[in-house]
Amino acid sequence: MAKQALGPIRRSFAPWDDPDRSPLIHFKSVTKRFGDFVAVDRVDLPIYEREFHALLGPSGCGKTTLMRMLAGFEEPSEGDVLLDGRSLKGVPPYRRPVNMMFQSYALFPHMSVEKNVAFGLKQDGMAKSEIGDRVAEMLKLVRLEQFAKRKPHQLSGGQRQRVALARSLAKKPRVLLLDEPLGALDKKLREATQFELTDLQVELGMTFLIVTHDQEEAMTVADRIAVMDQGAIRQVATPSEIYEQPSSRYVADFIGDINIVEGRIEPGANGVTRLVAPDSGLVIETEQTLDEIPETAWYAIRPEKLRVSLDEPSEASVNTVSGEIWDIAYLGDVSIYHVKLDDGTVVRATTANTTRLVERPISWDDRVWLSWDRTAGIILTR
Numbered sequence: 001m002a003k004q005a006l007g008p009i010r011r012s013f014a015p016w017d018d019p020d021r022s023p024l025i026h027f028k029s030v031t032k033r034f035g036d037f038v039a040v041d042r043v044d045l046p047i048y049e050r051e052f053h054a055l056l057g058p059s060g061c062g063k064t065t066l067m068r069m070l071a072g073f074e075e076p077s078e079g080d081v082l083l084d085g086r087s088l089k090g091v092p093p094y095r096r097p098v099n100m101m102f103q104s105y106a107l108f109p110h111m112s113v114e115k116n117v118a119f120g121l122k123q124d125g126m127a128k129s130e131i132g133d134r135v136a137e138m139l140k141l142v143r144l145e146q147f148a149k150r151k152p153h154q155l156s157g158g159q160r161q162r163v164a165l166a167r168s169l170a171k172k173p174r175v176l177l178l179d180e181p182l183g184a185l186d187k188k189l190r191e192a193t194q195f196e197l198t199d200l201q202v203e204l205g206m207t208f209l210i211v212t213h214d215q216e217e218a219m220t221v222a223d224r225i226a227v228m229d230q231g232a233i234r235q236v237a238t239p240s241e242i243y244e245q246p247s248s249r250y251v252a253d254f255i256g257d258i259n260i261v262e263g264r265i266e267p268g269a270n271g272v273t274r275l276v277a278p279d280s281g282l283v284i285e286t287e288q289t290l291d292e293i294p295e296t297a298w299y300a301i302r303p304e305k306l307r308v309s310l311d312e313p314s315e316a317s318v319n320t321v322s323g324e325i326w327d328i329a330y331l332g333d334v335s336i337y338h339v340k341l342d343d344g345t346v347v348r349a350t351t352a353n354t355t356r357l358v359e360r361p362i363s364w365d366d367r368v369w370l371s372w373d374r375t376a377g378i379i380l381t382r
Contacts, residue, residue: 013223015048022085024049024207025070025175030079032065032231039065041231042079052201052208054218057228058254063211066228067177070209071100083174097174101181105164107152114139114148117167124171138166141200158189165197169204178210182217194220215255219243227251243302248382252300259306259347261299265290265379274318275299275379280343285318287374294381301377303350306370308337308362313371320371323347325364337362339370 015021023046032040040062047053055063068074069081072093081088088096099120107116114135121131139145142162152160161181168176181197182190198221201208212218218225219239226236227250235247246252249260261284263277268285275284275297284299307313313320326346327338330353337349349370362368 013050015051016046016224021048023047023082024051024084025209026082026085027066027069028080028082030066030069030076030081032062032069032074033077038231040069040076043231043233045226045233045236047207047209049207050205052198052210052221052223054222054225055209055211055228056213056215056218056225058213061228062231063228064179067100067179067209067211070096070175071098071177072096098177099168099171099173099175100177100179101164101168102179105152105160107160107163107167109152112149112151113144113155113163116152116163117170120167120171134170138170141169142166157186158193161193165200169206173206175207175209178208180212181210182212182214190217191220197221219255227254229254245378246300246380249298249300249380252378252380257303257348257350258300259303260380261301261345262296263299264295265293265297267293272374273379280321280341280345282321282341283318284377285374286377286379288379290379290381292381298380299377300380301372303336303348304334304352305376306347306349306372308339308349308351309369309371310362310366312369319374320369321347322367322369325362325366325368328362328364337368339368 025047027043027045030040030043031038043066055066057063065074069076072088072091108119111119117135117138118131121134139148142165144159144162144166147155147159152163155163182193194217210221222239224236224238225242227234227242229250235242235251242251242255246255252258252260261277261282263275266274266276268274271287271289273286273288273290321341323339323341325337326340329336332353334350334352339347339349341347347370
């Protein structure tokens with residue numbers, strides 16, 4: 001029988017929108033210092049049961065330190081970490097109902113696959129018969145039954161990753177912590193494994209917390225993403241909200257490709273808000289409303305929201321600009337155009353290659369027009 005799609009479950013899952021739901025994990029005003037260096041700065045973050053949550057940010061932003069405090073490998077300098085409403089202060093790692101899967105996998109090279117998976121269960125004193133059943137269950141879950149007797153060096157990178165995952169899940173923790181778990185895999189295998197992880201997480205009904213600097217990985221696997229920078233959380237939202245409605249220039253620039261134009265806000269008629277870029281004279285109209293009008297604002301628009309044409313659009317007064325094709329990247333499924341405007345600004349535009357073309361209709365040095373809808377971008381005030 002074909003595996004049932006998990007779409008209905010994922011679409012309806014949003015416990016953070018329910019005011020009556022309490023989080024399973026709560027970082028409450030957590031700060032972590034190493035000497036004078038503040039690695040985590042007053043982080044307040046609730047994570048809910050059965051959620052696949054991602055901590056996303058560049059190296060050194062504090063995401064791994066935050067995870068290590070939940071695992072018990074570090075203690076907060078200030079604040080508290082709660083699990084099911086109870087403080088974890090003073091609780092050693094082996095007493096916490098969490099398990100951690102490391103980037104290096106940390107498999108024992110002299111042990112077989114099944115012995116690696118069984119190791120933690122033996123340490124906990126589980127009965128031998130129960131260990132055998134649990135190991136078989138875990139290997140079936142990650143589809144490695146036929147490799148039970150092999151050693152780690154006899155496996156591919158993806159198979160070793162699955163062994164580490166099975167070992168982490170064998171003790172059936174309340175929370176599984178994943179520290180850059182797919183970093184050692186090649187691109188295609190990493191993409192395939194991301195979907196396997198999300199399906200497995202929903203199937204098991206567990207809470208997963210992943211640390212990653214890979215934006216695509218976080219966008220693929222997570223129910224919500226916490227974007228971190230310099231020890232602080234800049235935004236917590238679903239992948240689509242993070243991408244389409246970033247809260248700041250930092251988040252907009254960190255997630256995916258984006259064009260950002262600085263200007264001043266002018267009120268328009270009929271619910272239209274206008275941003276005027278003083279250097280280029282570019283006038284941008286949006287349907288976005290602002291509570292306050294700042295002195296300076298920024299208009300952010302994704303490259304795929306821009307239309308590229310050789311002919312001037314019929315309505316050329318607003319949301320249109322012309323420039324010269326400066327660079328082209330042909331990626332097969334899409335083409336990326338770098339368009340240099342008359343004031344020297346370079347704008348990125350992406351078009352899908354929906355038809356097979358021997359030669360591209362738009363080439364280097366062509367004069368082109370960019371246009372976009374009023375709802376295509378977003379005005380940022382910070």
